[in-house]
Amino acid sequence: MSVTVVGSLAFDAVKTPFGSRDRMLGGAATHFSLAASFFDEVRPVGPVGDDFGPAELEVLHGRGIITDDIEHVPGGKTFFWAGEYTHNLNVRETLATDLNVFENFQPKLSPAAQDCDVLFLANIQPDLQFDVRRQCERARFVAMDSMNYWIESARESLERTIRAVDCVILNDEELEQLTGAPNTPSAAKELLGWGLKAVVCKNGKYGAALYSEDGFFAIPAYPLAEVIDPTGAGDSFAGGFVGYIAAQVDEPIGHDLLARAMAYGTALASFNVEEFGTERVARLTSDEITERVADLHRMTSFDLAPLTLRG
């Protein structure tokens, strides 16, 4: 089985209260792929420029990621993002967004990428997401990200795309903005009515919630006394979540499977933020993931002890 992800491969410049990097490997498809690589074969689809070289490919190959669908644009420069986190990482300011080769990106998937079992559409223009979704008709589960920019500027396209997938992974503000609902539970209910199997709400340092046809599930973020760089946490979450689903080939995709997938997404996101960029996840081990998911299980469990209440 295999996972295809379409999205950005990038260089990031990031400054946080705890340090900075001038140029490091980043991008939604990169973070997603590294996280998902622990569960299944992953093919990222996206454009890079001449500056994307053997060192960057080596990070991906080091995790067994298949890079055949990374499109090298001769003479081009790779997507570049620069940002700074302030106020204890609670505020993120974008300092530069150079689309470069991403500006004219038209996803062309190889037959192998089209033949994926599970597809993730990272945050790109919704018409491109729709086009890719149509190229992967065989996929048994399709999830997508988006952002406030597309909700405001391409709502119709975005709604068409959402209606063609199984799951959206957004934050609470995006869910409310998208639906006009006053809170996340109402927003999720509205979106399930659009035909989605699942709505995942990312709540940053507070954790994440799942709304499916069969109920609600929520899990806290793993508690870390030191967060170094939140960049890519959402995509690592998506990689763990979607990757876990892809690996469960013998089980129908229902609420219980999705809940377990949330735990793996949460674990991968927590490792992502422990160091800059891809540094931590690139050298992560399976045992560390398994241990962290067990920790999360313990940290969310309580007994239903019998109790007689007073009237």
Add this chain to the structure above:
Amino acid sequence: MSVTVVGSLAFDAVKTPFGSRDRMLGGAATHFSLAASFFDEVRPVGPVGDDFGPAELEVLHGRGIITDDIEHVPGGKTFFWAGEYTHNLNVRETLATDLNVFENFQPKLSPAAQDCDVLFLANIQPDLQFDVRRQCERARFVAMDSMNYWIESARESLERTIRAVDCVILNDEELEQLTGAPNTPSAAKELLGWGLKAVVCKNGKYGAALYSEDGFFAIPAYPLAEVIDPTGAGDSFAGGFVGYIAAQVDEPIGHDLLARAMAYGTALASFNVEEFGTERVARLTSDEITERVADLHRMTSFDLAPLTLRG
């Protein structure tokens, strides 16, 4: 066994996007007492004026709350708070705070109130909290609330009080402001070093987290598609949490008990916000609480299914 709570009994005027009330029963001790009354005998301690009459007492008596320590100040007026919630309840603006009889409040506890098993110090001036804590030497568990105002204006008093209790119940911003730590896990670690048994972090619509000597536990808020009035949610949470602990007379107060108590706190807070002021909790039933805690258990459970990860 019994619970004593010291704090405000009040009249509130509240406006939310979903309606308004010009004058309704409120106050931290009121919300706490109603929630805790499902678990144990509760004695609220606080001053009221001539305007606090049989109708208000009836709400408390209706839940078996012992009102002997509510101090009637002849010629006085009851504490009054007016506020408005905007932006889908995410922003709260205080329109009026008339301390009235609360201005010169000096807590005088009856022998029965002093003899409590468990004590909750709601959000009042920290020297008063300290004084009450000293009056209840026999209490086997003491928890307290506070707020940014006291952190800024009475830090030394507040720290002395915190060092004399077992548990603080604050929100994430307050915990970080109090300790200067960059995030909640670090703040909690610092506070456990002050000698606390437990640090509870209230995260509003995202839920709540517990940090104890023995670990971390977190639980989401119960998902509600309609929230009418958040006023008193934190005190209802504290009432459910502290009340549950008080009722477990045969069990040492350890991490597992505290985690279960978090679920009851979460359940009570969720009922509180379903209607204005005390309206929902005043007519709540034991079965509704038990059912909601079982729901929360289901909504936070996932299996640790065996899984072989890829390298």
